[in-house]
Structures are given as C-alpha cells and as structure tokens.
Amino acid sequence: MKYVFALNWTSWKKWVFIGLLIGIVYFSYQLSSIYVLEPQSQVQYAGGISKAVKDEKEVALTVNVSWGDDVIIDILDVLREEKVKATFFINGEWALRNEEVAKLIIEENHEVGLLGFMMNLTETYLKRRLLRI
Numbered sequence: 001m002k003y004v005f006a007l008n009w010t011s012w013k014k015w016v017f018i019g020l021l022i023g024i025v026y027f028s029y030q031l032s033s034i035y036v037l038e039p040q041s042q043v044q045y046a047g048g049i050s051k052a053v054k055d056e057k058e059v060a061l062t063v064n065v066s067w068g069d070d071v072i073i074d075i076l077d078v079l080r081e082e083k084v085k086a087t088f089f090i091n092g093e094w095a096l097r098n099e100e101v102a103k104l105i106i107e108e109n110h111e112v113g114l115l116g117f118m119m120n121l122t123e124t125y126l127k128r129r130l131l132r133i
Contacts, residue, residue, distance in 0.1 A: 062089060063087070063089065065089065065098075066090070069101070072098075076108065079108070085111065088110055088113070090102060090112060091115040
C-alpha cells in the first residue's frame with residue numbers, strides 16, 4: 001500500500017527555515033524602523049558623505065597629535081575655554097613620549113582614536129617585517 005502524501009523531513013526543515021528567516025527579516029525591519037531609523041522627513045542631508053538626524057548643526061573636530069607635541073597643549077586650552085570636545089588620534093610612540101598630555105586628553109573627556117603603535121614606518125623597517133613573513 002502506497003502513501004498518497006508523505007512528509008519529507010528534509011523538505012519540512014527547509015520550509016521551517018525559510019519561514020523563520022522571513023519572520024526574522026520582517027521583525028528586524030519593523031524594529032529598526034521604530035528604534036533606529038528616523039522618518040525620512042526628519043533627516044537632513046549635509047552633503048554627499050554624511051547626513052544628520054538632528055535639527056542642530058554640529059561639527060566633528062579631529063586632531064592628529066603625532067605632528068606636533070608643543071601645539072597640543074594650546075589646542076587643549078582653547079577647547080577647554082570654549083567647552084568643546086574633540087577626537088584626538090594618537091599612536092603608541094606619541095603616547096609613550098607624552099604620557100602627561102595623553103592623560104590630560106583623557107581627563108578632559110575627549111574622544112581618543114588609536115592609530116597603532118608606529119606612524120612613521122621606514123622602508124627598511126617594512127622590508128625587515130616582510131622578510132620575516
């Protein structure tokens with residue numbers, strides 16, 4: 001006696017997986033439109049690269065500290081007077097040379113971006129590193 005309808009276990013798993021995937025995508029979209037994405041009318045485009053979700057005008061100030069040790073203190077003084085925060089990009093060599101200035105940047109609650117340990121990689125150093133690999 002042949003069965004008219006046989007449930008193929010592999011087929012059943014495939015359809016459950018597809019259903020769950022569709023459900024996850026649907027609910028992710030719903031949640032992201034509620035909690036993450038703002039309605040299109042509130043988004044202001046500020047140029048070709050970025051967009052602002054707020055009505056306020058903001059500027060992101062970034063400083064690469066490896067180019068001048070003596071100027072950083074003056075920059076920190078001006079930022080403190082104007083009550084402005086900035087992002088300071090530092091590397092390990094600079095931080096070791098200027099520990100007090102690095103601590104001051106952190107104490108004043110500025111954001112810190114790390115550029116690795118060395119900035120000035122010489123051709124000789126790069127050749128030695130490549131030969132080791």
